[in-house]
Amino acid sequence: MTPMTEAVTPPSSTTLDSLAPLLRAWLPRQRWFAGKGRPVTGFTPVAVTQLLPPDGRLGLYHILVRVHQPPGPRTGHCYQLLIGVREALPPRLAPALIGHVDRGPLAGHTAYDALYDPRPAEVLLEALRTRARIGGLVFERDPRREIRPHLVARLLAAEQSNTSVVYGDAFILKVLRRVVPGINPDLELPLALAREGCPRVPAPTAWLHTELDGEPHVLAVLQPFVSGAADGWELALRALAKGEGFAPEARALGRATAEVHTALARALPTVTLGPAQLGPLVQGMTERLAAAVQAVPALVPYEEGLRSAYTALGELVTQGRTWTAQRVHGDLHLGQCLRAPSGDWSLIDFEGEPARPPAERRMPQPPVRDIAGMLRSFDYAARSASPPAPRWAHDCRAAYCSGYAEVTGRDPRTDPVMLRAYETDKAVYEVVYEARHRPDWLPVPLSAVRRLAASDPN
């Protein structure tokens, strides 16, 4: 492996300048790009680190860049890019093409998303393995965990909010795309769960971070790859296609969720939520609904019915009801659950909902929030089946809640008002998410919105 080389600090605006016109067109087309729908007006380099010098065959740059999109934040969101440059792009890398550079020091090269390319991806693993420091990039590894050298990289086909690379079916590296300051729950919570000995979450092996403006920023996390696993979403759709039930799996998922919640409550502080905290919680839900109605007019006829879920919760708060809050997953759905060939379930992706402010994602919350996420997911699967299978979702719901109660002694259905409020909040989030990212899917959460507005979870 070619050793890592020069780090370009302070940020090299020349490298970025030559790429800027290409990135302006390419970025908005990426699934992980959060600012869809608004034009990109400019870039500010935050850090440009050369990981491989362009030697004709291949050059590699790690780039942190602020992307300006008025009327977004003045400084723009910060994105992480791994940009490869080659004189000619081999056909196998065509899907990674960003464009042909016609100016600056990289003129004559083709720029592409380097995570599609095994060799640059292997450079990252090697840096983690050897705990390298390159410019401001800190490649950290848990010293108790080994990484074998020369594992072969492949990009994971399922492009989601971030980009993941699998190494020799042994590890998976999640490269975060939108980078935010502060402690990242996607590293924090799996580390806490590993300390608790919770087997339901793959323990982080290594991670990449940097410091910007005096604040830590997590850039990537490496964890063991659950080989041969199928995710809950695939399994649910498969069961639906065969006309089979999913209740035993739903029950196991309820147990797995409860085990994770129990371990998180042991590992990190829990708090009692009284009126001072619940008031803003209800207000947040109400405000998100108002913003969603503005963004997606199809919600207008249901606004009042949906709001009644939050009013009902507000009434319980006024009567003095309190809830225990703890750290939770924050964006739990079937796609975040992996079943190993052994039948054991793991939960992944503790980043929280990508659209929520980072500080909010790390706040203790009622655990029913995650449960609502999973119940929404059973409904998603059932509604996207042909024909839709509401009974299937109903059975999963019952089995999941029973599984959860077997471990914790608390059946989430005994807290119907909070559960409905969170299911409503999630369905509203999903409407906005689908409108933005997958408009064809919009009817799925909208069908739930119709039912939730009429106080009927099924």
Ligand SMILES: Nc1ncnc2c1ncn2[C@@H]1O[C@H](COP(=O)(O)OP(=O)(O)O)[C@@H](O)[C@H]1O
């Ligand atoms: N430890 C793992 N073992 C096997 N596959 C995994 C693992 N972690 C993630 N994956 C796969 O990678 C996909 C994306 O991971 P995820 O953490 O959900 O990223 P994103 O934030 O981009 O959605 C998952 O849907 C799953 O298929």
Ligand SMILES: O=P(O)(O)O[C@H]1O[C@H](CO)[C@@H](O[C@H]2O[C@H](CO)[C@@H](O)[C@H](O)[C@H]2O)[C@H](O)[C@H]1O
């Ligand atoms: O996995 P991510 O963190 O990227 O989560 C986002 O994308 C999800 C879709 O991939 C989205 O989940 C919604 O669709 C799922 C089916 O594809 C369904 O199982 C979930 O219940 C539903 O919420 C998720 O909301 C979003 O944050």
